[in-house]
Amino acid sequence: MDMKVELIAYTPEPEATVAAAARLCYSSRGAVGLKEALTDAEAASLIKRLISMGHLSPTEHASFTFAIEGVSRALSHQLVRHRIASYSQKSQRYVDENNFSYIVPPSIAAQPDALELYRKAMEELREAYRKLAGVVPREDARYLLPNAAETKLVCTMNARSLYNFFRLRCCRRAQWEIRELALKMREEVRRVAPVLFALAGPSCETEGICWEGEFSCGRAREVRSRGVAADGGDDLGA
Template sequence: MEVKLLSHTPEPERVVATAARLCYAPQAAEEVWAGFTPEKQQEFIDKLVDYGHLSPFEHVAFTFAITGVSRALSHQLVRHRIASYSQRSQRYVNEAAFAVVVPPTVAADPVAQEEFMRVIGQIQAGYNRLTALGIPKEDARYLLPNACQTQLIMTMNARSLLHFFSLRCCRRAQWEIRALAWKIRQEVIKVAPLLFREAGPACLVQGKCSEGAMTCGRPYTREEVDGEA
């Protein structure tokens, strides 16, 4: 799995601070923008986070290239609706030699991995036979498994990313999307540390688990989260 931050709103923290300050300022937007030093940005954003006033975070967006993930992951990812996605199409791209994501539990068991790859090989052979018979790729793809690797571009605003982290950095999140969430978190903290100083699982950020009776009972510590950065 690889995650690369392709682009983001320039000066994201200044944008958020300006948008929030403008709501209460008699000055023009340009004056508010000019008056925000890095120190004032930090002070203002800290207040926004502490108050839970996060709507100004929606003014900045981050675009990522995500590769080497499974279709099982991408089906979960698009459940985060306030985002934009462009995914490699199995309708138009020939999957004659598709790569797969192997779950760690399978990879750790030689017998299980052998069985997993045996079935993948059968699917691959079946897909190739269908396309050789002239079946369109858009129909042959019905054989393809959730393990099939894909790549996509995702754009999400800062507020949606904070919500994404609160759910997907959780220990109970499915292993692959949890790994993706921590990688994305690493990327955004590099360019907007003030916006994402409280980014992480709900147990740490909100002080309580959001999973209710399904809690794992092992809340993250600050040291663990900092270790993921």
């Protein structure tokens, strides 16, 4: 099952909103007047300066809402650890999971014997769930459902929370599924706020610094050797 991520709502003119909020702190004018007076170039310049100085509180005024499908419960358990966010998730208590879909990790999909064993176990769990759900409430039958079970959710974060999310979860050491999610989410927000998220990503990519110590993948050295930070790109196979 393919992961699907779609940005379904966001603060109108997010970059202008953040810039106006920042300028308000040092102006006698109101936020509406400041926002209307800002040019795109001025907003971009101010946002770059804010981020470079680490003054991130104005970015909290821009929020982004994502519709996420084709991910596992194993992923959602990681995602909700990012607590400055709002979540709505498909309920296994009320939704019939007789034929639940499931996520197959690439390492399993690449090995025929492992894949056969995995699929067999999932079908056995499906059958056990069907039988149990016929005699007990679904809220109790769901205890059989695996971490692999597919789920759907809506997630809303402000830009500052997204910076933290991308810093941790776009890292190559992040678990493969949530890293794929983070990269897709970053791609979505960069479409509507490219300046605001130009420097969003792991520290190796944005600063040429890695905090993983002996577990470092070495990318920070590559970035430093090129003399480039925030190259803005990465692929899922990296």
